[in-house]
Amino acid sequence: METSAARTTGMVLTTMAGFNFATEERHCSEHGAYTAMKTPVGWSDCTMCNAKRQQAERFRLEAEASRLTIMRQAEVPLRYHGKTLDNYDASNEGQGRALRVATEYADSFATARAAGRGLIFCGTPGTGKTHLAVGIMHQVLEAGYSARFAVVLDAMQAVKSTYRRDAASTEAAVLEKLTAPDLLVLDEIGNQYGSDTERMILTNVINNRYNAMKPTIMLSNLAKDKLGAELGERVIDRMREGGGRMVIFDWDSHRGAHA
Numbered sequence: 509m510e511t512s513a514a515r516t517t518g519m520v521l522t523t524m525a526g527f528n529f530a531t532e533e534r535h536c537s538e539h540g541a542y543t544a545m546k547t548p549v550g551w552s553d554c555t556m557c558n559a560k561r562q563q564a565e566r567f568r569l570e571a572e573a574s575r576l577t578i579m580r581q582a583e584v585p586l587r588y589h590g591k592t593l594d595n596y597d598a599s600n601e602g603q604g605r606a607l608r609v610a611t612e613y614a615d616s617f618a619t620a621r622a623a624g625r626g627l628i629f630c631g632t633p634g635t636g637k638t639h640l641a642v643g644i645m646h647q648v649l650e651a652g653y654s655a656r657f658a659v660v661l662d663a664m665q666a667v668k669s670t671y672r673r674d675a676a677s678t679e680a681a682v683l684e685k686l687t688a689p690d691l692l693v694l695d696e697i698g699n700q701y702g703s704d705t706e707r708m709i710l711t712n713v714i715n716n717r718y719n720a721m722k723p724t725i726m727l728s729n730l731a732k733d734k735l736g737a738e739l740g741e742r743v744i745d746r747m748r749e750g751g752g753r754m755v756i757f758d759w760d761s762h763r764g765a766h767a
């Protein structure tokens with residue numbers, strides 16, 4: 509870099525492949541002597557520093573690509589791939605509280621995983637419930653756990669589609685995808701305009717995970733009492749008994765501005 513380089517000679521003209529280049533012997537504080545070359549965009553940097561920067565950039569891009577692959581494999585919707593706990597906007601008190609709960613949960617996931625302890629985020633649409641849940645997933649996946657994201661209606665339809673005679677997958681295989689991961693995020697609970705079959709499938713998934721002591725994060729736009737009616741108070745009680753927390757998202761939606 510220009511800043512770490514000291515000139516050790518004056519500029520000279522060098523001929524290379526029939527072209528004239530102005531060169532100068534310079535000294536990199538980290539890598540020692542190098543020949544800088546004048547280019548249309550300025551003097552070239554230390555080649556070792558250049559290589560180092562390119563490698564760092566390559567690592568960054570690889571990390572980014574593998575993060576996106578992981579998000580895809582976890583079936584997180586594309587618009588949420590970049591949502592982390594770090595980029596959640598916690599500008600009001602409710603958001604600050606929700607972020608604290610999410611951060612504590614992600615930080616102590618080993619304990620939550622061992623105890624099968626989950627979370628419930630419910631309330632006003634557009635208040636960042638999905639953002640926070642995906643943020644937790646990022647951290648949990650980075651720590652080497654498995655996690656999966658499922659929109660309830662899609663998951664229930666995937667299960668129901670296996671009932672067809674020509675189904676490509678079995679009910680057991682679809683349910684396994686929902687039961688196997690260390691962490692399952694169930695989004696849009698209560699938006700399934702549920703048939704009894706759908707409701708039964710959802711209850712089964714939640715109960716299977718409860719029995720296997722595997723944590724579930726449940727997200728719903730329903731208010732607390734409506735969610736209780738939707739899931740059954742027993743599910744909520746079990747969640748509470750296991751030390752799971754319920755966060756009520758009751759501030760105004762900011763979807764459009766930040767979501």
Ligand SMILES: [Zn+2]
Pocket residue numbers: 509536537538539540554555556557558
């Ligand atoms: Zn250097």
